[in-house]
Amino acid sequence: MASPKIATDGEKSCPSARAVPGALLIGVVGPDGTVQPIPTRLEIDADFVDLASKKGVPEARFRFAGRCVEGKCKQWTGNSCGVIEKVLTGMVDQAVEPAENLPRCVIRGSCRWYSQRGADACRACVYVVTDQSMVAAPA
Numbered sequence: 259m260a261s262p263k264i265a266t267d268g269e270k271s272c273p274s275a276r277a278v279p280g281a282l283l284i285g286v287v288g289p290d291g292t293v294q295p296i297p298t299r300l301e302i303d304a305d306f307v308d309l310a311s312k313k314g315v316p317e318a319r320f321r322f323a324g325r326c327v328e329g330k331c332k333q334w335t336g337n338s339c340g341v342i343e344k345v346l347t348g349m350v351d352q353a354v355e356p357a358e359n360l361p362r363c364v365i366r367g368s369c370r371w372y373s374q375r376g377a378d379a380c381r382a383c384v385y386v387v388t389d390q391s392m393v394a395a396p397a
């Protein structure tokens with residue numbers, strides 16, 4: 259059975275979700291600070307969350323995907339996700355070059371950011387480390 263944490267049937271996925279059992283692990287933060295995507299579908303369980311939490315906040319070292327809950331998240335602006343808009347604006351302000359290639363990604367078909375900003379979102383995505391301010395948060 260699909261996890262209730264993961265988008266199904268036309269729902270969108272949040273690519274900056276919390277580390278909770280049932281979420282997907284979609285990336286690992288590499289030594290250079292960019293995210294190395296995980297191209298295979300990998301659902302995490304409670305043991306993973308416990309283990310990862312022993313070394314600090316998991317969202318600082320990994321990227322997780324969950325179900326986009328739209329208006330139930332503080333990052334929802336009313337009709338879109340504010341996180342990717344902030345990320346793209348920040349990259350322009352700081353003159354960060356977008357990634358050359360689109361990373362391989364297991365959630366592109368349902369990704370909220372991709373549906374909003376297309377390839378621009380993916381080229382920015384590898385620079386996003388989900389810290390507490392960027393984590394999807396209950397509204």
Ligand code: SF4
Nearest residue numbers: 273363366369380383
């Ligand atoms: S923005 Fe692109 S690369 Fe990032 S999670 Fe969404 S579809 Fe995948």
